Amino acid sequence: MRHIISVLMENEPGALSRVVGLFSQRNYNIDSLTVAPTDESSLSRLTLTTEGDDAKIEQITKHLNKLVDVVKLVDLTDGAHIERELMLVKVKASGSQREEVQRLVEIFRGQIVDLTANVFSIQLVGTGDKLDAFVSAQAEGAVIEVARTGVTGVSRGEKVLNL
Amino acid sequence: MSAVEAKVVNQISGGEMLVRALHDAEVELVFGYPGGAVLHIYDAIFKQDKIEHILVRHEQAATHAADGYARATGKPGVVLVTSGPGATNAITGIATAYMDSIPMIVLSGQVESRLIGTDGFQETDMIGISRPIVKHSFIVRTATDIPIMIAKAFHIATTGRPGPVVIDIPKDTTDPKVEFPYTYPTDTVLRSYAVPGKGHSGQIKKAVEALLGAARPMIYTGGGVIQGEASDALTKLTKLLGFPITNTLMGLGAYPASDNQFLGMLGMHGTYEANMSMHHCDVLLGIGVRFDDRVTNSDTSKFCPEATILHVDIDPASISKTVVADVPIVGCVSLVLEEMIGLVEESKARINTKALGDWWTQIERWRSKDSLGIKPSEDGKVIKPQQVIQSLHKITAGDAFIATDVGQHQMFAAQYYGFDKPRRWINSGGLGTMGFGFPAAMGVQLAYPDAVSVCVTGEGSFQMNLQEFATCMQYDLPVKIICINNQALGMVKQWQDMQYSGRHSHSTYAESLPDFVRLAESYGHVGIRIEQLDELDEKLRAAFALKDKLVFVDVLVDPEEHVYPMAIKGGAMKDMLLSKSERT
Numbered sequence: 110m111r112h113i114i115s116v117l118m119e120n121e122p123g124a125l126s127r128v129v130g131l132f133s134q135r136n137y138n139i140d141s142l143t144v145a146p147t148d149e150s151s152l153s154r155l156t157l158t159t160e161g162d163d164a165k166i167e168q169i170t171k172h173l174n175k176l177v178d179v180v181k182l183v184d185l186t187d188g189a190h191i192e193r194e195l196m197l198v199k200v201k202a203s204g205s206q207r208e209e210v211q212r213l214v215e216i217f218r219g220q221i222v223d224l225t226a227n228v229f230s231i232q233l234v235g236t237g238d239k240l241d242a243f244v245s246a247q248a249e250g251a252v253i254e255v256a257r258t259g260v261t262g263v264s265r266g267e268k269v270l271n272l
Numbered sequence: 273m274s275a276v277e278a279k280v281v282n283q284i285s286g287g288e289m290l291v292r293a294l295h296d297a298e299v300e301l302v303f304g305y306p307g308g309a310v311l312h313i314y315d316a317i318f319k320q321d322k323i324e325h326i327l328v329r330h331e332q333a334a335t336h337a338a339d340g341y342a343r344a345t346g347k348p349g350v351v352l353v354t355s356g357p358g359a360t361n362a363i364t365g366i367a368t369a370y371m372d373s374i375p376m377i378v379l380s381g382q383v384e385s386r387l388i389g390t391d392g393f394q395e396t397d398m399i400g401i402s403r404p405i406v407k408h409s410f411i412v413r414t415a416t417d418i419p420i421m422i423a424k425a426f427h428i429a430t431t432g433r434p435g436p437v438v439i440d441i442p443k444d445t446t447d448p449k450v451e452f453p454y455t456y457p458t459d460t461v462l463r464s465y466a467v468p469g470k471g472h473s474g475q476i477k478k479a480v481e482a483l484l485g486a487a488r489p490m491i492y493t494g495g496g497v498i499q500g501e502a503s504d505a506l507t508k509l510t511k512l513l514g515f516p517i518t519n520t521l522m523g524l525g526a527y528p529a530s531d532n533q534f535l536g537m538l539g540m541h542g543t544y545e546a547n548m549s550m551h552h553c554d555v556l557l558g559i560g561v562r563f564d565d566r567v568t569n570s571d572t573s574k575f576c577p578e579a580t581i582l583h584v585d586i587d588p589a590s591i592s593k594t595v596v597a598d599v600p601i602v603g604c605v606s607l608v609l610e611e612m613i614g615l616v617e618e619s620k621a622r623i624n625t626k627a628l629g630d631w632w633t634q635i636e637r638w639r640s641k642d643s644l645g646i647k648p649s650e651d652g653k654v655i656k657p658q659q660v661i662q663s664l665h666k667i668t669a670g671d672a673f674i675a676t677d678v679g680q681h682q683m684f685a686a687q688y689y690g691f692d693k694p695r696r697w698i699n700s701g702g703l704g705t706m707g708f709g710f711p712a713a714m715g716v717q718l719a720y721p722d723a724v725s726v727c728v729t730g731e732g733s734f735q736m737n738l739q740e741f742a743t744c745m746q747y748d749l750p751v752k753i754i755c756i757n758n759q760a761l762g763m764v765k766q767w768q769d770m771q772y773s774g775r776h777s778h779s780t781y782a783e784s785l786p787d788f789v790r791l792a793e794s795y796g797h798v799g800i801r802i803e804q805l806d807e808l809d810e811k812l813r814a815a816f817a818l819k820d821k822l823v824f825v826d827v828l829v830d831p832e833e834h835v836y837p838m839a840i841k842g843g844a845m846k847d848m849l850l851s852k853s854e855r856t
Contacts, residue, residue, distance in 0.1 A: 119464055122411070123399055134404045164592065171589035177408040177428060180464040272463075 111140070112166050113185040113192055113262050115270055116155040116173060120146055124178035128155060131176065137161070137169055141194075141237075141259030149272065152180065156261045158237075183270045185262045192262035196233045196240045199254040200247055203227045210247070217243045228253070236260075281454040286415030287316035287446035289454050290379070293422035295322045296456040299350050301341065301718055302326070303334040307354025308394060309381025312446035326718060326747060329739040331358050333711035335365020336737070339374050340675055340712030341719045343698045346501065348375035348429050349715065355381040355443075356394030360401065364705060366436045367405040371702025372522060373499055375434035377425050378402075382411070382442040398440045407435030412445045419456045427460040432467045433587040434499055468586050471603030471611065479557070479582040479599045480615040486555035487627035488578075488634075489515045492538065492567075495522030495701065496560015496585055496605050503527070503694040505609035506559065512616050514628060516635055518546040520561055522701040525691035530670075535635065536644070539567040540839045541683045544643035544848060544856070547837070549635055550576060551846035559584045560605045563595040564702070567845075574844035584608045643837050643850055644687055649830060653804045657681065657756045657829040661688035663808050664726070664754060667816055672724040672752075673698060673716045677709035677733030680762035683835045685728045707736030710753065714740060717749045724752065724816070731757045731785055731826075741795035744822045752815060753824045755788060758831040766834045770849075792824035802827045 118124045125144060132139050137159060144155040159169060166184065173179050185192065202210040203226065214221055214231055217239065223230035233243055237260055244252055264270070284292065290313055294302065302325045306314045317325050328334040331353045338349025349369075353362045359380040369376045383392040399409050408428050410421045418441075425437040483489060491513075497506050503526045510517050510533055517527050518538040527534055536543035538550055550556070556579040561567070563583075568575040572595050583590075583597035584605055591600040601608055646658045661684050664672075674689055675698035676682040682699055691697045698716060700708040713727035734755055744751055756762075759782040768776050789799030798821050802811045808827070815823040840847040840855065848856045 123403075123409070126400070127403060130403050164596070168589065168593060175587070175589055177462070177465050 110162070111158060111160055111186070113156060113158050113190070113260055114170065114173070114182060115185055115262065116157075116182040117147070117152050117180045117270060117272070118155060118176075119178045119180065120151050120153045121178055124153065125155070127176050127178055128173065131172055132159075135168070135172060137165070141257075143259035143261050152272070154270075156259070158260050180272065181270060183264065185264060188268065189265040190262050191265060192236055192260050193234055194237050194240055194260045195258045196243070197222070197256045198231050198233065198244065198252060200229045200231060201227060201251045201253055202229050206248065206251070210251075213243070213246055217246075219243065283451040284454050285312070285316070285446065285448045285451050286412075286418055287312040287448060289415060289418045289452070290422070290441070290446060291316045291320055291323060292454060293419045293456055294350065296419075297422055297426045299323055302350045302352050303328055303337045303341075303715070304352030305331050305334060305354065305358060307358045307381060309355035309383060309443045310352060310358075310441070310446075312443065312448055313352065313379075313381070313441070315448065316446070325352070327743065328711065329742050330737065331361035332365050332707065333714075333737050333740050333743070335362050335376070335378065336368065336705070336708050336711035337715035337718070338376055339365060339369050339708075340698050340715030342369070342374050342376060342715075343712070344673055344695050344716040345719045346695065348377055348426060351376065351378045353378070353380050354394065355383055355398070356396045358394075359396055359398040363401060363405070366402055366438070368700050368703045368705045368708060369436045370405040370407070372495060372700065373434050374436070375429040376436040377429055378436060378438045380438060380440050382440045384444040385413075385442040386444070388442065398438060402438045405436070406438050409438040409440065411440040412442060415445045415447075415450065416452050418445070419454060423457045423460050424462065427462070428465060433496075468588075468603050469607060471584065471601040471608040473611065475599055475601045476608060476611050477615060479584075479601060480612055480619075482555050482580050482582055482599060483513060483515075483557060483616070484619060484622045485624065487624055488552060488554040488631045489513070489557070489628070490549050490553035490555070490579075491515050491517040491557045491559070492520070492550065492561055493517065493523045493526050493559045494520040494561035497523055497526040498560075498694045500560060500586065500605040502560070502606035502609050505606050505613065509609055509613050509616065512613060512620065513623065516549055516632070518542070518550065520564070520567060520701075521686055521699065523560065524686060524697045525694045528692040529690035530692055535639070537686055538845070540569075541687065541835050541837060543687075544641050544837055544850065545635055545638040547839070547845045547848060548638045551844055552634075553579050555580050555582065557582045557584070558597075559609070561585070562590045562593065565594070568595060569839050569845060569847075570842055571844075577844070641850075649805070653806070655802070655805050655808055655827060655829045657684050657758065657833055658688050659805065659808065660754065660756055660827050660829065661685050661728070663812050664728070665689050667809065667812050668724055668726065672696070672726045673713070673720070675699065675709045675713040675716060675725070675727050677727075677729045677736075678704045678706045679730050679733060680758070680766065680833070680835050681728055681730045681733075681756040683763075684756065687835075706733040709733060710737050710740050710751070713751045713753075714744060714749050717751050718747070727751055727753045729753060729755050730762060731755055731759065731788070732761045738791070741792065741797060741822070745796050748820070749822060750818070750820050751822050753822070754812075755824065755826050757788075757826050757828050758833070759785060760831055762831075763835070769834070788824055788826040792822070797822040797824060799824045799826065
């Protein structure tokens with residue numbers, strides 16, 4: 110099963126490499142990874158998605174918790190949560206195709222953030238599935254570049270991950 | 273981190289701060305080797321007399337010596353090496369300590385900050401190279417980081433599940449021309465690092481209920497009991513329950529080997545009775561163990577098929593890693609054991625004595641097989657390696673510190689020495705590092721100058737760190753080296769005999785072995801060769817009578833001997849080879 114794990118860690122040099130290194134060292138996979146400082150400047154928040162059964166995810170969270178730089182973590186997929194990913198995608202479109210692409214952007218509630226005579230640059234935010242769906246809805250060969258941020262998320266309701 | 277009642281000293285350099293902080297961290301000994309990036313530090317060492325520095329002859333030996341010191345004393349071992357090759361040479365020793373959870377501080381020099389990343393002379397990314405084999409690491413940014421980092425490093429290395437911590441020190445941060453006020457923090461709090469204390473009382477109660485209701489109980493303990501200073505509590509609980517107990521390779525000495533409840537070591541080369549009792553038990557109490565593949569054998573689905581598994585460990589990640597625990601207890605093993613003792617004392621009457629009696633009858637039947645019985649050679653002259661360990665036990669009254677290297681001699685020492693006290697058995701269990709034993713025995717000797725420090729080795733392993741003969745001469749370390757010389761890489765050869773139809777691919781070198789007696793003598797030590805059984809006791813005794821001398825005892829043994837019992841790959845713990853011709 111796919112899990113989204115959010116980690117609060119010390120904003121120190123080497124902290125990120127320790128987290129990433131742990132995954133390769135113990136033969137775990139990282140499907141996506143996103144990291145940035147939080148409102149508290151001494152902390153970074155890292156969110157990663159990984160696959161595994163319960164036993165594997167338990168080992169992953171235990172080993173992450175053992176890292177001295179890791180302050181706290183949560184497996185967002187344990188409960189109700191909101192996940193979002195941002196994608197910038199370049200789509201070739203000329204002539205009659207331009208209207209078709211614009212319509213798709215509207216349906217998916219994306220934004221055209223740049224355009225030339227032949228190319229739209231589109232920004233789309235949503236779950237990973239939604240971004241996948243948008244890409245596959247484009248005409249064959251129309252998508253010429255995809256840049257995705259990786260998944261980030263928070264728990265729904267009162268539950269928070271902070272100090 | 274906060275500083276309470278900090279000790280303030282005015283205006284000293286980074287190098288001096290480092291030495292001073294080590295002293296404030298109660299360090300007495302540092303094992304090291306100088307080089308360009310650490311010259312400022314070495315100059316600061318020269319100008320003081322509080323910390324003794326031991327000059328080894330190879331950085332790997334510095335780490336193993338510090339490791340041996342730590343295993344024997346429980347105090348962290350400290351290593352100082354230069355950048356580049358000094359740091360990379362230390363890697364094997366850091367990995368050795370990491371695998372066995374040994375507290376160690378490794379101070380590595382680094383090129384000047386401005387040169388980092390430029391492929392400067394003797395530059396290597398020590399933090400990167402050591403990352404997977406350290407508990408944590410630090411890189412010094414400015415001299416004023418040094419005292420705080422030292423305090424944090426000692427706190428992290430010695431608490432919880434111990435382990436090595438690396439501090440990488442760029443040369444400019446120890447510059448003698450730049451001085452700062454010095455403060456050593458006395459209170460170390462890290463918001464991201466918590467040390468487990470007591471176990472969960474509800475879980476402990478559940479575990480004790482399972483123990484009291486057991487018909488075929490078994491206690492299985494490891495290095496965690498020794499690291500956690502819980503041997504007395506373990507012995508008390510085991511006596512109180514009257515249950516059989518086995519120790520892992522790392523856990524030998526946690527429970528007295530001479531006691532009848534002790535079934536010997538378990539696992540790949542464990543005794544028949546220990547492995548059979550493991551396989552057939554109905555309640556297994558694992559304490560400070562990690563259900564390592566050398567214990568469980570390769571297929572964990574066959575491990576203790578009928579047992580309810582109770583697992584106590586300070587490291588949550590060790591629990592249910594390879595074998596799922598029915599009752600997991602995370603906590604400091606000594607505190608958990610104390611709590612268990614209290615509960616058992618209250619309800620001792622509920623132990624199922626009838627079933628326990630039947631269980632012991634069965635165990636005694638297994639024990640009577642005498643799986644460690646030694647078959648002397650037919651001509652009565654050729655020495656069996658097991659006989660060397662027996663003789664060693666007799667002559668040292670079972671009370672020596674025994675460090676070993678890795679291979680057949682290590683297993684023979686583990687099987688036959690019989691450790692009654694913790695911290696007497698010094699061996700590289702997890703990483704299995706050849707070359708560990710001799711420097712480790714030096715570390716032990718430096719920790720306890722009056723104790724008998726023995727290195728049991730083989731002629732293969734010994735040649736991996738024999739340069740330390742020189743260190744022992746410089747510091748008058750009377751280590752006794754017992755070399756079980758079978759003129760081959762014995763364990764490799766054993767596997768080749770068993771699984772590769774006896775094709776000894778690169779495991780023999782009889783024609784190129786040095787004359788170890790003369791080699792020892794050339795360094796100013798004493799060498800003794802023993803070739804026949806009838807001279808074994810007498811010559812060993814003579815070696816130990818030379819109390820102030822390093823003695824290298826080269827014992828020629830039967831090269832055909834294998835280590836038994838031996839687990840059958842892919843089997844359960846009950847599946848063992850008992851000799852070249854007998855299996856369970």
